[in-house]
Amino acid sequence: MQFKHPELLWALLLLLIPIIVHLFQLRRFKKTPFTNVQLLQKVLTQSKKSSNLKKWLLLASRILLFTSLILAFTQPFFSEKIALQEKETVIYLDNSFSLQAKNDNETLLNTGVQQLIKSLPKDQSFTLFTNDRVFRNTKLKDIQNELIGLTHSTNQLILKDIYLKGSTYFDASKPTLKNLVVISDFQEGMALKLADTSNYYKSHLIQLTSGDLENVSLDSIYVSSNSADNIELEALLSTNSDLENIPVSLFNSGKLFAKTSAQFVNKKATVSFTIPYNSEINGTLEITDSGLSYDDVLYFNIAPKEKISVLGINEADDNFLIRIFTEDEFLYSNTPTKELDYSAIDKQNLIILNELDEIPNSLTSVLRKFKDNGGSLLIIPSKNIVSNSYNTLINGFFKTGLSQKIIGEHNIVSINFSHPLYQNVFDKKVVNFQYPKVSEYYNVKTEAPQLLVYENGAPFLIGLNGFYFFTAPLSQDVSNFKNSPLIVPTLYTMGINSLKMANLYEIVGRDRTIDLSISLGKDQIIKLSQNRNEVIPEQKAYNNKTSLNFGSVPTKDGLYSINEKERTFKNISFNYPRSESELRFMEIDNLPASSRSDSINSLFQSLEKENGITELWKWFIIFALLFVLVEVLIQKIFK
Template identity: 40%
Template sequence: MQFKHPEVLYALFLLLIPIFIHLFQLRRFQKVDFTNVAFLKKVTIQTRKSSQLKKWLTLLLRLLALAFIILAFAQPFTASVNALNTEKETVLYIDNSFSMQAKGANGPLLQRALQQLYEQSRTDSRISWFTNTDTYRDVSSQDFKGEILSVSYTPNQLSPEEVLLKAGQLFSNSQTAEKRLLYISDLQFKGTLPEIQEDITLEIVQPKPVSIQNVAIDTAYVASKNATTTKLNVRLSGVGEIATAVPVSLYNNGTLIAKIAANLSESKSTTISFDIENPSGFKGKLEINDPNLQYDNSLYFTINNPKKIKVLSINEVNSDFLTRLFEQPEFDYTRQQANNLNYNMIPDQDFVILNEIKSIPPSLANALTSFLDGGGSLMIIPSIDADINSYNNLLQSVGMGGFSELAVQEKNISQIVFAHPLYASVFEKQVVNFQYPKVNAYFITASKATSALKFEDGKPFILQNEKVYLSTAPINTGNSNFQSSPLIVPTFYNMALQSLPLANLYYENTKQNTFAIPIRLTQDEILQIKDSISSFIPLQQTKANQVLITTLDEPRNSGNYEVVKDEETIEGISFNYDRSESRLQYLQADDWENARTYNSVESMFDSIADENAINSFWKWFVIFAVVFLVLELLVLKFFKN
């Protein structure tokens, strides 16, 4: 037991006063003579005994009454160490990711948690709190109640480690403050459970859905296409028991086009196909009706009018292999001889290939440098008889270093940089038994550019610096068998595709996305992205023949959008939410070391309230003091001497 005013306890010395009074026996008995002495002696003895008992009983009751009055003024109480700490900091994290749409025993997990937080917040408290998207520092309870019920779902999701880092930024640097993090999340599987700081108390409420069951549209992609029809594959996945077939509807600009049933009862994933006729300008939407998670029931996509990537090869050797590669529907391929080159064609291209020309004249080097400045891409394949000085003038101007000499030595091209953008989506796994091509001679180069392909000794074969690619060896059939290698197709094909990154079927909202719009803008013109209710101006970089657009945090909602210039629609673009939360895989709060777990928000707040409670007892001491005073009065009045 502790006392709010312990200095009052010095008043207990006052208890000596009634003790002294009683010891001095201020009230004395007087002797009276009677004739019957024996009888009087007996009465005197009985009276003295009775009076002595009454005196000590009165003394005891007075001492107790006075002691309890003094103790009441000292205000005794009991409390834990945390309750006595006046420096208390509370940070609340609310997981508002899409997985919190799942149904709990009392409705959607997030909505139930928000309602409980609204009801449990105290009017005299201040709190810092944050969600996956918003942060509020040191707000009053009134402001907290004004905001908490308006928290909405978001595609953003923080991992446990990110939550702890963000919470640490909201706590002060005080070494004595009691820091408490209230963590409300279903703990969707993302990352691991990190170690908790020693000065932070972690309280977790992990609401759980009543049923682990969900059907999601995972993705859609073009499987094949011809002049009139595009085959669209749609992959669906399911979690839990799915007894019936799931109807999948296909819409174009809001009009139902087709509907197919997907069977997920035997397998947890399946792929269905739609044949779309004349798909140019198709503003698509795929939709299912699943009562569990709602966000993954729709997937938007756009099939724009086909745009061809312009490819130009400048040759002094046979270029038939380039013709076979680029005479495809997605390319507009042109080849010219170096001695009869039309320089006016270069600025209009997206991808230019220097195919083993012996010397690069300054006029061509200047034209290619301007072409790169305008956003184009360049691949340089040297000639076995290359004029090294003319090559180095161009290579140094575009940041590719330079050649030193020709090394006549057979080498295998045996190291593929699988993480390089040219090959990132080519191989399902890293190949170790590949039949690698070889070269008979190559140029020794000193360059800090990134390698995409390497020789067996680690020296570079194909280098990249931004939008410039360089081969360190001629690839004609006399020097190399690279033209007949399977590697040549993804290498040159992806170089061309990345020279003009046309918009995909769709993009994900929460990722950084970059795509090109093949349009020429004047200095003051900009592009916007909008739908029927909102619009925003994305990051954009204007090039000679294209505009590179980058989206970051916008748009926040999934749907079909349009890229517009002065209210004129240029092309469509679609965005969808990330599907990772559809799997309904959870971490377990009980596995988090040094964290305290609760079944509900109410139980968490009740536990915190009990821990911070200060139990005061002064009223009880006043009551007991009054009781002892009343007992003293009764003793004085009714106790016979």
């Protein structure tokens, strides 16, 4: 037995008072004259015995009475050792899209919220975090309405991040009993970089399950081919069940455009749609299934492409540039250095210096300003360059500088496939391609990444973020690179990246930059609008374009318009990532944890038992009342 106020036990010394009163303050018997002395002696003996018994019974009852009262004030109780320890509770509630799965017509997220509301002690402080929200040091009554209104998040934390983030909410300086409760469906993707939990807190895993859930997902859509008249679109679907077919509807600006049926083979399906070439489509693909709802809709946009402006400043043949930057996608123009109109530079997206012997100082200044304003620059040196004029320009980009010319044949043998310029260009890594070669090149010192490399490790092409430099001329008498299959994807991608166009759709939460061929004033702001909702993306204005960055916004999928006040520039679509559509889950029995359960109620009941305290003060109050009653009875019995 333990006491909440053990210092009050000193009051037990007060029990000496009734003992002293009963032992040293005895009542004296008066002698009464009586004619019959023998009878008097008999009565006197009986009275003394009765009086002594009464006094001892009263002494015992009063001692027990005062003892019960004193013990009641000390508030005695029974408990486990950990029940007296201060506690901290941190709860992770998974609100990712896979928690849209239903059990008894209720989503797993709603089930988890309702069980938490019923199970959490009303006055207990705790910290609760989801994939996108945090409620620190709060109580249930303060966040109950917000819990009920929780929405699903595009983000899903992996277990390692859950443990790491949860541990930061504990007070490491206090010797408290720390409990981290993880409530999730535990998809397999959460096990990425799995780490053991720390031993300074207890982890409790609760897996919410929905039974056998059948789900169909609209995974993606892409342009499979196009012609002068039509564009062919293909959409990919997947399922985790043995479903044979499902209807797929295509809407354009809310109106039904086409409808077809997806036939599944090995749980995969492809559907095709044909739309007129160069038409504007604000498309929505829809299916209906009994599984997750977030992947039943896929938004996309098709609009006439903006043409990218490319200027070639040439002192060599540019036929290869004309063949690459064709009229259907680019506005290519060329000019000799002497006839260059400097005012036209700001209107370009990509400028190519094609084998200039010398770069004039005036052109250097304009090109630096052009690059600072978001333009892209490609430099191809000539055979007889004036090194100082080149170094004046390129030294400002990755500290690049030219030194001596290297004479001799060198093969281009290595491709940096991880470079952003080549991402999504090659289906696989090419190792045995026909090596281009050069007969001479310029040695460079630079901090720029290498894209193409000679066999001796020196770079043939360097650059990043709109600055690119070939270390050798591309003239036929120096290099056969113009005849290589590498030249088209290399230069074409440089042109495409100089004005980042929107894809058919973007992914919510994924960092992505697109460019608009517009120039805004200082007080002009571009907004994303969906019905009456508006968000402002990160944006940066240049002389010839405006760059928009998406990542933090928007947070909801759908069709959006890009506006500036009443002016609409274009439409753009966003879809949720499909990473949670594949419903495969972990066995939590194999995960390190202090406890594992499938019920929130049972976990908190077990924690409540561990923390339970059996209070005894009420019993001692009852005992005190009983001893008062005993004293009254003693007084009545022994009159």
